[in-house]
Amino acid sequence: MQVATNGNVSFWYAQMGGTPSYRAPLTEDMDVDVCIIGAGFTGLWTAYYLMLARPSLRVALIEQQFAGFGASGRNGGWCTGSFGWKRERYVQGTNRDGLIALETQLRGTVDEILRVAKAEGIDADIRRTDCVTYACSPAQMRRLKVEHDTALRWDVPAERVALIGTDEAKARIKIANAHGALVERGGARVQPAKLVRGLAAAVERKGACIYEQTTVEGIAPGLVTTDRGFVRADRIICATEGFTAGIPGHRRKWLPLNSAQIVTAPLPAALWDSIGWTRYEMLGDASHAYCYAQRTADGRIAMGGRGVPYRFGSRTDRRGETQTATIEALAAILHRLLPQTRSVALEHAWCGVLGVPRDWCATVGLDPQTGIGWAGGYVGIGVSTSNHAGRTLADLILEQHTERTGMPWVGRTPRNWEPEPLRWLAVHGMYHLYHLADKREAAGTGHSTSRLARLADWITQR
Template sequence: MDVKKNGEVSFWYADIGGVPGYRPGLPGDQTVDVCIIGAGFTGLWTAYYLKEAEPGLSIAVVEKEFAGYGASGRNGGWCSGEFGWSKSRYLSSGTKAEIIDWARQLRTTVAEVKRVTEKEGIDCDFLMTDCLTFAQSPAQMARLRDSYNEAMDWQVPTSRLEMIDGAEAASRIKIADSHGALVRHDVARVQPAKLVRGLAEAVARKGVAIYEQTTVTGISPGRVETNRGVVTAKKIIRATEGYTHGIKGNERALLPMNSAILVTEPLSDKLWAEIGWEGSQLLADGSHAYCYAQRTREGRIAMGGRGVPYRYGSATDQRGETQAETVEKLKAILYRMLPQTKGVALDHVWCGVLGVPRDWCATVGMDGDTGIGWAGGYVGLGVSTSNFSGQTLADLVLEKTTERTGLPWVNRKPRKWEVEPFRWLGVHGMYWLYHKADRNEMRDGGRETSRLATWANRLTGR
């Protein structure tokens, strides 16, 4: 494995001087108005908006590791304001007009994150840009056109989305075998560790107590049990996303899906001239297995993908360390899309988990009887969605009726994941079929979408 660093949580922490030290743990039994479990984006945004609305609230955030340890400090740095799931699946919970309005509100989160970072002085390399999803075959281009047409049916503004041909796409980033791209405007690139650490500092300045190295062992109405004492609270928020399975009674609520990122050394000006990518756009592809990338502040490429998608029994990584198999898969994606980078040194690789519900649709809610709320299941688009979750959870905690609290994802509860080994077999079977479908399309010239991808979606209900 020719990568200098593996794990160490993520490159984003190496970029800011290393993994941070710990805040003090819970000092013993406490009584507060609101207890939030998890100091990632969801928990911290919730605390932020609660304090903005009601400065006198007493809030405790309890975190097993440190603020931003999980996906919030390891993700690809996309602040997109996009759905990471099928809009049509919410038709059982709301009307098409309500879902269209929800999509409109979600798009405003990019500007909202920008507003807060400026107000709170959070330097997180925030940059407004575009997101280009490239097609490297006719089949991929057809799927992107289908996505565009579907978006138009859901009334996504044409100012937000456009299709460009191969020549135009290649003029922006010189992706190999470019047939065109789907372009999303008004998205942002961020350095996620800087954002989550800055948000934690902003929340702490407002008087929120963040207790780190504090493991939650049980949740019940009005009571959060930890290894350091009990927190008694009128309202409790479970904001644990990909780590939700570790809380008793929630073992099958969200599947911890692995995702991994490879970061190159800084590229030379000469190589950047060969590649293009002058606008620091976010980058993806139209393959079934999917990838995501950004050009970082200092001129590196951060390329992400699923790698080994799921560990048996919902096991998670040790501080971001990933397998050699995942490294090879990420290298293959990088070289397939940008063969100009062969020979570039690879500085850092890591992985983390994101929370996936059984129906692949995010939820947020509050049980009025127990006073326990939750949010998660962002399926890889959590940077912006977590901001909207935080706004919504603040409304629900304060028992306010707003335009957010009546949206179709509120209080929606998907069924649980299957027990092992069916869970492992299903997820690995799905990704085996996706990879096989991608290989078949490349082998056949990519004229038509492989039926294997359709079978993969049916297998897990994606």
């Protein structure tokens, strides 16, 4: 099996002609108004809205590799506007209405991203479509029903989310053993590398400066230390998400959870006819070790899921390189869901990391005492969430009190992860239990979630 596993970081960059050339690094000490560490979606959106609001600002983005090197250019291309965290953890110390307002704002991010893409001339293969999560066992179907009913209880509009049965689910995509599906409307499929690179160019046109090939070695109030010089700034934003653990002093702040993807060769028209998928939906399943997929603009299937879930000591991958065992595991998921694809070649595979806070909940904030801000912990739904985080950070930096700055995710500071080897054991133990739970649920006829999955959630407080 000949599969490209690195070199271009992800298939999305290979599709664009290869890994992009680097911008110039920082060459001297400098003074700016705002220094943003990390030129992924979070950092770029923050800079974009800052420059729109106040073009005179001196904004510098410091990036260790190139803009869009991390999860922003490696993800599954789901732009959903969804709320993917435990609501109860956000309402502690706040109120129900505040959380409902946050969810409403997040749903609006899809329209906002598409508006900016059009305004800035960013062609990112964007297609409005639904997100469809399939149940392939009675237990999975029951979980989707609970998720649907919970969403309605939290005032998610009924036209936004729907539960469909077997026949309707298979009419959309002919998933093997489908028991039904949960449909979330209002999203969009994107080519993430095209989106993040287009956004980086737009940020530069607005007047912000991006310095690549520059490693941050320390963060202190008013000062960012790099391997190429110092940056003095009134406001400093840490927008490093899954790479946060690589900054000195941040090893245990957010856990870099690994995710991997494979991409097939283009499917022939006759095979697409047998599969369906004519609406280009974002496709997921309701297993505990879940997967995510899209039908690409050039007629491939991009399928993602957890490979090696976590590397000891919060280490990250080498430029997206992944393992043969991970490729085989993802191929098995693809063939289980869509056995029609068994004869289709795999052409690309890669991996990346996403940032996971200890409470598994996204957060954004700015400490007025230190002038240091942050955003991240999106836990897999960062394409849309990062846009709202960027707008919120821009408001906080400019000291503008808006609807966004009063939301319950603002200012959350979860505790650190445990030292090694505890976090390695917990994460690997969690996914081992999830895989066992999925096997038991697939083999049985019961409607209840496996106790092994509940144990896994308890261990990690997911």
